[in-house]
Amino acid sequence: MNEKLGKLNITIDPRMELLAIVQYFSKYADRFYGLVTRERDIYTDRVMDYFQQYKNHAIINLFDDMSLNGFNFDAPPASILYLSNPPLLKEKFPFDEYVIRRAGGREKLENFIDLLRDFSEKTQFISFFEDNNNQIFYKQVISSVMQKINNLDYISILEDYYGYGKGSYNIILVPLFSNGNYGHQIKDNEGQEHIYAILNASHVEDRITKELLINLLWHEFSHSYINPITEENWKQVSQYNKMFDPIKETMDKLAYSTWETCVNEHIVRAITVRLICLHIDSDEGKTLLEDEVKNGFIYIKELCKLLEHYENHRNIYPTFKEFYREIIKFFSEIYMHD
Template sequence: MKKIVFLFTGLMIVLGAAAKPKATATTGVSEPAVDRRVELMTIVARLAGYPEYQSKFTPAYTDSLDAWFAPYKEHPAVEYMRMMRERTGLSYNAVPIMGVYLTDPPHLCPRLPLTEMQPESRWGVKYGTKFIKLLNKFYKEARCGEFFARQDSLFTQVEKAFGDVFAEIDMGWFARFFGKEAQGGMVPVVGMGFGGGNYGGDIVYPDSTVDRYAFMGSWGMRDGKPYFDPEMFRNTIVHEFCHSFVNPALEGDAELARPAERLFSAYAEPMRAQAYGDGKTVLNETFVRAAVIRYLMEQADTAAVDKEMWMQIGRRFIWMPEAVELLGEYEADREKYPDFRSFTPRIAEFCNETAAQIDTIRARRAAEKERMKANALHVIAIEPFGNGAQDVDPKLTEITIRFDKPLVGRGYAFNAGPGGEATLFKFDVKNYSKDKTALTLAVELEPNHEYELVVLHGLSFVTPEGIHMLEDYLVKFRTRAE
């Protein structure tokens, strides 16, 4: 398997000092890999109690991790990350990007000088320098190298599973669609502890080339082997790499700033609820997501396109059909629009028009959804108890989710509920029923505990005809005391 190799000359092993900067970014696209530097960062974040890194989806890994590192929950590196979450808001994508900014263990130091913006603004020079010193101490004292060596076989299985699907993605589409090659590297990293999280991040080199990282989660285990939803993986990797083209084009056009803020202001609360807090972010996300749908229109079937479209509408991008249609105008006239940057004046018009018509668009989506509800896929039962039960037997070992229509029966997609990872029970997927109308989970429950699990709509649960759920379904119950 192709690996990314960083070459260093005169490497300084002074903690907190930068190695001699690599001159330029990786060339082209790398294959998905488990990066031990990223795993190290997510382990410390998990010990520090970061909710987004408490996944139980991969017990073959996380159970081993929790047992190995239990004595180090109060380690200075862990305490420092707790402090940084409170003081700087350190979270989510800021965790793995620090990992790839460092040299390989056992001697961890920055590959480039720390700045107030690199590897990420929530680190900064002062905090980043101090943390790297503590991280080296943690790596040695917690015997991280030994732990990772014991995971080599699992990591190899995971890389192969992701690599097989990655090979089916048409990576040449990006240059064809956006009108240019990516300037720098496109690097997918599989995060063993990410659960359902997926993140992006950039490293900018002295020559202005960029490595753009897609940190991939969304997977679990089946029969002790890695399993993930191939469709979700494809869409997510395309999404993250679309950022490599969309963000520079949109952020490089100053004329888009005011129209983007108009679009954001027209639908600010639903966007803020998803941590999209300004026009620039909403604009980038809109056209990245629309580009993914254009990719599917070329590469996949109508059912996959419809699923992705309604998933994005469900995520409150209610103008997604209009944005996709706009990109169709771009694709249809490449003589006038040779690359994506040349299309930004039309995007500015789109923002202004959409903001002015937001009530009409909202009503249009509501009417479309009502027409679809009758024929949509629904969860009709949670067995052997009813959803919402308050006296579930904690010795129960299986839970079955029953649907009102037969499914394709190849994948699944779940997430933690409103209570977060604390209410997510340990589970493994056993099998679909013979008629494909039910999915059975092997579960581990504790007495007197509140549990939640979200059955995600618009992803893996779909019929052979392409009919899917229009809304997430929350499974919620409480076990009785023994």
């Protein structure tokens, strides 16, 4: 199920639905509150009725074990993106080291995929996914999102801000996800980079506003720009890891438990604020900024001021990659001051 809006692909992805169903029948929602819905609706009732008899399949227990040992939050959805559609679930592109590490090693990841494939085949998952009632539901979810974001070229704005584009931009909506939203990037065999915003779509019609969708879209897509740049500059950025100490406890609660993830979140959130200020509404951007400060992102105000310098000097910084040295300098100045 796929629709296009300019350069943006909006989908309900069978790979992600298969994963979400495994998570739904596991203990994941209890252990990681809010990531998978526990509310009942027509769709969850269909899921329950169809898959209930397979709730003791080995993939459920394996996922419970792996999710307690680091294979959680963004890692499971990210791993699915490297595969072909069910029931085959073949490795289309080589898994990156991040996904392998989060799974606990290649052997565990391959075992997970093997059992997921077996679950897909035994349950005849594709019959469920292609059921007419479910297809109508998926179409309604996609339509609701398209109606809320169809009056602005969000991708061109993003490409202009960073100074370059990607191979494709994809929103994957997951009706069984409740709060979790994730960004990931896949490099195909030709070297093209494809970026994904994996967004929860539980009660999308009445819970997800246009403003929230735009925030999520720019936020999650920005991770696929920012995270690789931080990784390229990690030797320098890591020198200032003591800046993490004052906010470590707060960041841990938000699942940003390392200095690297903290850096990326600060930069991505600052850029999202600036994009909203520039292209949506300045007051809305300021409100978001204040919310981010309240949430513990203590460096974000100064980062936003720094980004204004970037915006006003694009002749010096044609892409964000060139500007990143100014962010490193920013960290250095705070570090030396403290």
